[in-house]
Amino acid sequence: MPGPILILAEHLKGEIADITFEMLGIGRKLADELKVTLHSIVFGKEAESIAANLGVSDSVFVVNNPQMDIPSTDIASNILKSLIEQKNYSLVLIGGTNVSTGIGPKLSFRSGLPFINFCRNIWVKDGMVGFTSQLFGGKILSDVGLPGNRGIICIYPGSFPSNAGKSDKKPSIETLSLPAEETKVVFKQYIEPEAGDVDITKQDVLVSIGRGISNADNISMAEELAAILGGAVCASRPVIDQGWLPLSRQVGKSGMTVKPKLYLSLGVSGAPEHVEGMKDSGLILAINTDPNAPIFSVAQYGICADLFDIIPPLIEKLKT
Ligand SMILES: Cc1cc2nc3c(=O)[nH]c(=O)nc-3n(C[C@H](O)[C@H](O)[C@H](O)COP(=O)(O)OP(=O)(O)OC[C@H]3O[C@@H](n4cnc5c(N)ncnc54)[C@H](O)[C@@H]3O)c2cc1C
Incomplete structure (x- = not known):
């Protein structure tokens, strides 16, 4: 029996990032096909209000510690590792964005679970989960599987439709109170793009x-x-x-x-x-x-x- 699926929800300056909805959409599809539950986790001082919008998940963990607004890879991977151990997660989906990209490799190393980077497609066939990972900037696409369907997956932004991850449903929310941790890397300042420039x-x-x-x-x-x-x-x-x-x-x-x-x-x-x-x-x-x-x-x-x-x-x- 595979374990549940966990999504690391990403947000910046109070706005839920598109990658979160992409991961929720594909995560929901996988969870339904594998007949497991789908959970999310949100870090930061605005975690609770953000969690309320993640209704595609069955439940959401919030860690509303201001130290986690832009989580250090150290702290984030420690929290995720202990959740994997407690809840026996099979797959953990993390955004391959500038905000989250460093967390996956560290989590893979610490948890001992395999890591798939630049994942652009995921499917289930005969109970096995398959992944397409892009290599060399997209010159090579590689289809891979995971032993026991367990691993850390870094999702390449723009690979999945984000609409499938949106819902008005309210998920059940559980607050995790975790003490502040020592970390070698501290978020200091967000450098805004030049004002007035086009997007x-x-x-x-x-x-x-x-x-x-x-x-x-x-x-x-x-x-x-x-x-x-x-x-x-x-x-x-x-x-x-x-x-x-x-x-x-x-x-x-x-x-x-x-x-x-x-x-x-x-x-x-x-x-x-x-x-x-x-x-x-x-x-x-x-x-x-x-x-x-x-x-x-x-x-x-x-x-x-x-x-x-x-x-x-x-x-x-x-x-x-
Ligand atoms: C880690 C890493 C990250 C990188 N990230 C990026 C990135 O985000 N974005 C990016 O763009 N690059 C990135 N690069 C650089 C990338 O490898 C290339 O060097 C760069 O994209 C080349 O830019 P270019 O095509 O403008 O220049 P060139 O490769 O020099 O090409 C210029 C082209 O213009 C053509 N040309 C010249 N004159 C004319 C003319 N009058 N009319 C028509 N055609 C003409 C030439 O035939 C040539 O094909 C990255 C490299 C590394 C190592």
Whole structure:
């Protein structure tokens, strides 16, 4: 008989993160198929009000200790380890986000349970749970199983629909009172993105610029095109590293994951670290002078040409 499933609910500045609802949706499906219960745990001083919105779980543990607002991986993994021991959890789902990503490996080491990272799909077949994990920024997809269906699973954000994790039902809530713990890592300050900048994850149209844009003065051309198309400009890492655009515009492994309806890529090579953040866009159109640029493998439409020959006449055409 497999044990119940536990989800580490994630929130930031009082708002429940989308990854929490993604995990609740897939967690509920798994729990129903395996005929086990689904539990969540929330850390932080706002844990109780957040827990009330996690009705897809059968029950929620809250740890309303202010030390846990942004939990240190040390403390979080210790609490989760002792819960696994007490309740015999089979699977623990944790978000693969900047907030939670460090907890899974530590918990795996401390609990002795195997760890699956970058999990993009989960299914049940003949009582066995299968997982798809993405490797090398999505170049390889690997299907894996776990001995006894037990392990720690780090969920790749954006892999599961979040609506399935939302419900008006009120879960039963249990408060765990835990003493403050010594930790070597302390959360000090949340650094806000630059004020007034656009949120590239919410745009329907993105004009993405790479090193092929050549210099900062040419960015105005991309901005003009984005404005005409009703979107915004984002960029690959070299553009951000040069200081031509703020970090909030970076797409990729160390930037944002975006899924606009249209992703128009200008002078971006398509390195795996960039593609990881944009490959699920609705329609990808790439302009690059190099016919072998890897961006053409993910783009539905490609133009092998100099972007400066294409964009100015395109802007003129769109204006009319
Ligand atoms: C740990 C790690 C994390 C990283 N995270 C990220 C990340 O989050 N996001 C990210 O983007 N990168 C990231 N990188 C960097 C990544 O590996 C690449 O170096 C980077 O994406 C390359 O950016 P680029 O395509 O703009 O530049 P380049 O690779 O230099 O490509 C420029 C492209 O422009 C084309 N070109 C040049 N001139 C023109 C022109 N006039 N018209 C049309 N095409 C032209 C060239 O043919 C070329 O393909 C990361 C790397 C590491 C190691």
